Amino acid sequence: MATCEENEALSSVLNQVPPLLTDLYQFTMAYAYWRAGRHNEPAVFELFFRDNPFGGGFSLFAGLSDCLLFLQNFTFSDDDVEYLRSVLPAGTDDAFFSYLRELDCSSVSVSAVPEGSVVFARVPLLEVSGPLAVVQLLETSLLCLVNYASLVCSNAARFRLAAGPTRRLMEMGLRRAQGPNGGLTASRYTYIGGFDLTSNALAGRLFGIPVAGTMAHSYVTSFSSLEEVWPQTLAPCGGGGDPIDFICLVKGWLGRVCQLLGSKTNLVREGELAAFLSYAIAYPQNFLPVIDSYSVSCSGLPCFCAVALALCELQYRPLGVRLDSGDLCRQSLEVRRIFKECSKQFSVPQFESLIIVGTNSISEQSLAELNKKDNEIDVVGVGTHLVTCTRQPSLGCVYKLIEVRGRPRMKISEDPEKSTLPGRKSVYRLLDTDGHPQMDLICLSEEPAPKAGVPLNYFPLGLNKAVQTVTPVQVTSLRLDVFTCGQITFPLNSASESRERAQISLQTLHPHHKRLQEPHDYTVALSERLHTLVSDITKGNSKGSNFLLSN
Amino acid sequence: MATCEENEALSSVLNQVPPLLTDLYQFTMAYAYWRAGRHNEPAVFELFFRDNPFGGGFSLFAGLSDCLLFLQNFTFSDDDVEYLRSVLPAGTDDAFFSYLRELDCSSVSVSAVPEGSVVFARVPLLEVSGPLAVVQLLETSLLCLVNYASLVCSNAARFRLAAGPTRRLMEMGLRRAQGPNGGLTASRYTYIGGFDLTSNALAGRLFGIPVAGTMAHSYVTSFSSLEEVWPQTLAPCGGGGDPIDFICLVKGWLGRVCQLLGSKTNLVREGELAAFLSYAIAYPQNFLPVIDSYSVSCSGLPCFCAVALALCELQYRPLGVRLDSGDLCRQSLEVRRIFKECSKQFSVPQFESLIIVGTNSISEQSLAELNKKDNEIDVVGVGTHLVTCTRQPSLGCVYKLIEVRGRPRMKISEDPEKSTLPGRKSVYRLLDTDGHPQMDLICLSEEPAPKAGVPLNYFPLGLNKAVQTVTPVQVTSLRLDVFTCGQITFPLNSASESRERAQISLQTLHPHHKRLQEPHDYTVALSERLHTLVSDITKGNSKGSNFLLSN
Structure with missing residues (x-):
């Protein structure tokens, strides 16, 4: 409650x-x-x-x-x-x-x-x-x-079903919802529908939904030089040691990472490195940057690995990365491969459990495709298509x-x-032998409830469907x-x-x-008595909607 | 203000x-x-x-x-x-x-x-x-x-453009919006976009938008018999005469209307007639019922005409009818024809100015089609497709x-x-000789504003577009x-x-x-200096996003 x-x-x-x-x-x-x-x-x-x-x-x-x-x-x-x-x-x-x-x-x-x-x-x-x-x-x-x-x-x-049971789903649609309340409603009800997280802070406060989020591209592009990083030191985790010159430590790792990746340090963006450094110093246990502000392979990924390796050296646990553009599946495979290489090459087992977040105009269909293709995405963030219900708003x-x-x-x-x-009316849900719902039966409220094991006649809703018979295994009242x-x-x-x-x-x-896609139709049916009432009123035989007999 | x-x-x-x-x-x-x-x-x-x-x-x-x-x-x-x-x-x-x-x-x-x-x-x-x-x-x-x-x-x-300039447009999407605030936002901003009316009472109160609405089908179907009509009398407009037995008056008109239409009074729904009577007695100057609860031609329209003629006889002005299902164009033509026949046959010129409201899942496309086809719809009510922006939410x-x-x-x-x-940046809108906007020019804020009559170079936004020259006739600042x-x-x-x-x-x-459909592209362009800055930063020649030169 x-x-x-x-x-x-x-x-x-x-x-x-x-x-x-x-x-x-x-x-x-x-x-x-x-x-x-x-x-x-x-x-x-x-x-x-x-x-x-x-x-x-x-x-x-x-x-x-x-x-x-x-x-x-x-x-x-x-x-x-x-x-x-x-x-x-x-x-x-x-x-x-x-x-x-x-x-x-x-x-x-x-x-x-x-x-x-x-x-x-x-x-x-x-x-x-x-x-x-x-x-x-x-x-x-x-x-x-x-x-x-x-x-x-x-x-x-549906997004939950498309994603499969284990991938974590995050709702991040506030900016695309129908105004403030639309956004709040979306956060609450997508959580009920099976999402795990929301980006919406107020929804977290009001409804107790777990909130998440680290940084946007603007954070990365706000930095241009390593001179903007301050403080420049970080003490090892646990507080037991002296603060280390973190920039220097990371620069050292960057050289080794670039060597491992065969990439060039002069293609690394100084502002991106500064942004990651600064964030890691502020939140050393919550390091999960967005790595596609410039180029994932030339700058974002090497910078992440260097900072994350430095954090590991100081006994912190970096969390992972976010990808927000391009082919998420392909990139996630590449990113995972590099994480594994780093883990092996530099003996950092923490790199085996880094997570990869993907957020790029995800729709139900793209999620279903992603679920079929090889990829390494652990968390999917969904905004526009989720909250606006693009397919049917x-x-x-x-x-x-x-x-x-x-x-x-x-x-x-x-x-x-x-x-x-x-x-x-009363509405009953009839279950089959496996406990699956097999039919919702709509009766007049004065009718006795259907009984398990007792056959009953029903009229499936739809055009001119004939009477049929079912013997329910179990009956529950729906309302x-x-x-x-x-x-x-x-x-x-x-x-x-x-x-x-x-x-x-x-x-x-x-x-x-x-x-x-193309699900089986679930049967919604009328009881015989309700079906008779509908027929009588439609034909004008009931007090329901008299024709004017005399004027 | x-x-x-x-x-x-x-x-x-x-x-x-x-x-x-x-x-x-x-x-x-x-x-x-x-x-x-x-x-x-x-x-x-x-x-x-x-x-x-x-x-x-x-x-x-x-x-x-x-x-x-x-x-x-x-x-x-x-x-x-x-x-x-x-x-x-x-x-x-x-x-x-x-x-x-x-x-x-x-x-x-x-x-x-x-x-x-x-x-x-x-x-x-x-x-x-x-x-x-x-x-x-x-x-x-x-x-x-x-x-x-x-x-x-x-x-x-766009709905306004599709509808043409004279047809009145009413927003009625509250029930299909993203929650309460979504509905309120929709009412406010569809009015700004060119709608004339809203059904949303709170939007009327808060934003001064004209509100409208008379009855739903539930009102009609809540009646089953003429016994439910009370009071049964109505005084002539202006209050100068004794109350008249309104049911009796309407029954008389119904006989004449059915004769004129060649329809049968025994196909008229007593509940529908009772509903119209009751509403007309409550609001004799605001009679605009929904006429498709049962059958427009057999019941809804004859009932409307009978009640409206009785109102006219008592010097009231009935307003019109609403159609909410089926082929609105075809029905509106038929309804208008009958109004004209009544006007002529019974010498009631008020029937010439009755309005027809149409409300049945109207989309931009169906509105544009309606605008091309012969029809007699004066007011269109739009809900779902307007407020949810179905085409692009x-x-x-x-x-x-x-x-x-x-x-x-x-x-x-x-x-x-x-x-x-x-x-x-500064943004300027350049106008052509006819006063039409011809280009939005985005400049760096430190640049001087473009001057009318002075040629300037610009780079249209888009992939690799070459420099072009324009001589603006008039320049306005956009922000x-x-x-x-x-x-x-x-x-x-x-x-x-x-x-x-x-x-x-x-x-x-x-x-x-x-x-x-297929509008001409409007030109949005960069000034030469802004274009140069973009190129410099992209190539890494600017302080904007340094590559890491040494580590």
Whole structure:
């Protein structure tokens, strides 16, 4: 469970989600309900998305904690109400604004899939019930909080799958996100989706995500001469010895390294050497420079080896290098080869465990290719393609009315994909004999739960699919009550708790559903009773959407 | 200029950009500078992007006000510093944290292109000068504030060009943006880029953007029967007459409308009619329903016409309809035809000026196609493709060191596109005889400004382009001093002021640079002296990046 401090921090950041951050039409609709005396009618909405993102077979659900904190704090200030008074049409009854001023979510309840769960298209992830006008007003903000969180979390999970299980992944997309909050959201939810580290310091502070980073090219290019290195000495690790002239020590190593590599010391950039020296003197136990500011082979790599060998001589452990341009695989192989040669030639076993970080416009595809090709990259940093979700920058979640005053509601579109599923529902996940999820079954909430070992009929979602039968081996209920009459009733998960759930949830998923390309379709199905209700309403046989019989 | 209130509101929203929202490596670098006693060396960075977005010929610059407010408020809290102490490597000198605690931007100055200006790739948009460690720390936040703002603003300008000058454009992307702040940023900067309206109520309040919106499908589907309509009466406009039984009046009109259209009243959805009735009674002067919840031709359109005719009979002015699915062009033509028939048949001239709003996953391309095809859509609402910038979700701005202690700095990459331009610069825009911008010329700041009527040599940016000569007709300086020693020295523009600048700036741009497809390349060029400096540093002939001559 999240710590108190974390919740407070989270909550203070999320106080940035004022209830006015919504579409104006929520207020015009709320007024029309209020004017008709319908605002307190019990109503139910559900939130879902229509297609799994990125051409994949699954998604991860995220954003729930943000939603719950938003609901808990949902009230309009006097200023909000005055603004609304100024933009709603003239003639809006004054009493409506008093009503808005008093509103909160104390009559709202929510059931939801836990954050970090593997989910599928068309399955209702969030069911929001309460007074019609209030649950309508919540629409845009809830969509905004779930949409991007789930999308970027799912994107991160795909990068994780593409990278293989052992390579470490670092998120570094803050500068390319949709503004400050976009960047913070990205750091949180890519961590939940399976990343290991972030460059974002505030995300580290707020969410407890491990942070990392050492230097940019600007640090390297800010140096031009060895005269800028200060102090010029470094004491051996442990503090037991006198400070050594570190520049002199490194120069000695540089000669030997260049000899070993067959490279020329006069192609080494003095500024790059100065930058590495200076950084190593400041952080002798955290030496991981970016080595491509000029030329990796002529300058960056010889400079790194010289400084790192000098550090080793003083009993420090250099960490490794970062490559940020060019062919990362080829370069990493070359860099590793040199590390091994140094290790052998100079008897420095520390050089066997140096890490190589690669960061150059990594996409899911380039990561998957990198994973297939020979390379020596231990840590991959990903920015733009991860946080902007280049391949599909929106999940397209929707929030649809499914019941009013106990009567199922349905939107019947001329575009069948845009039709909705009426009525309150329960969602069950059926597992196969190996414990893999095999189907999500959507039932009406008044139906009894499916039982393990008992055959049941179902209608797979999709165009005109016929009835089929399955005997589930194990049945779990997908959603939990998380918010009841204004109170959060489910522990707010910390980022690392949700991350753990995501890992477990992904592990149980069958590999053919996890494939990044052409995954098997996962079955999402309706119970017979729900299927019948849909048919009845579509044909106009139900109270759901009467035709006008007489006028 | 922005009002005080607006600035305060803006500022309070932007207090959400704490200086800790940056990459960790900014702090490790700052420490290394500090440790070497270099933190106060005067340094200069510049911010630019490498390619015009969306395959276009230009971009709009935006995000400047946010940057200035961020700089003005830049200080670390005790909590920030304690967090940094916990994550920076052990051995970081305590005095560094005291230094951080005292930091602010009182020694920082910025010159920048005014917000809303047309700009081009490779031109330095922002020049930030100040103490090395401080200006380094600002990198990520400034990039984060400019990147998305400029991208989405440029995207909006392209939608505006695609839509033609008269069609009204409404932004409605909040639910698909990268979280709450992403949505707010999108609303502000799409307005600056040329949109007319937003659905985002908070953006309306904070930035004075006109807001719009009436109803969603859920409103329509929440009704099932005419019994839910209450009150059932409506007084004629002006309040001079007795309330009329509005349901009865509308039913009468529905019969006549169905007769005119040759449609059947028993295909009309009672719930849809009830929803329209109820909304019209609540907002008789603002009746603009969404008419595709069931079937436009069988139910939505006849219901609209009946209610709108009844409103006209009571001297109200209905506004129009919204279409949200299917072939918008075809449907709008049909809807307009029916409006005209009603106008003629029932002598209601108000039906001639009804508006048709179209909102169905509009992209730049679909908008351009719509603009070519016959249609009757007056207002287009755009969400996902606008705010997520589907075609290119990142601008890729970078922030590069160009000078330290008065000496030019340059990154020389093996990838020439990643090399930077050294030294402090002035940027001039040369205009041709028609007043169109013909070239942006980047000079060293110590060079005299180009003069109208005096020929000058230049080197167009690009691979190995030879020297050329131009005689400018008019010369303007592109950047202004906007922040001097910690103070904002340029009026913070309101959204509508920046919007006006964008419109004027776009108007002066030659049409062949504005073309959405295959625009002419705009010339960005270096002065002879800057070109010489670049060559010298690249060859290692300058103090910029010495080779190591002796060791």
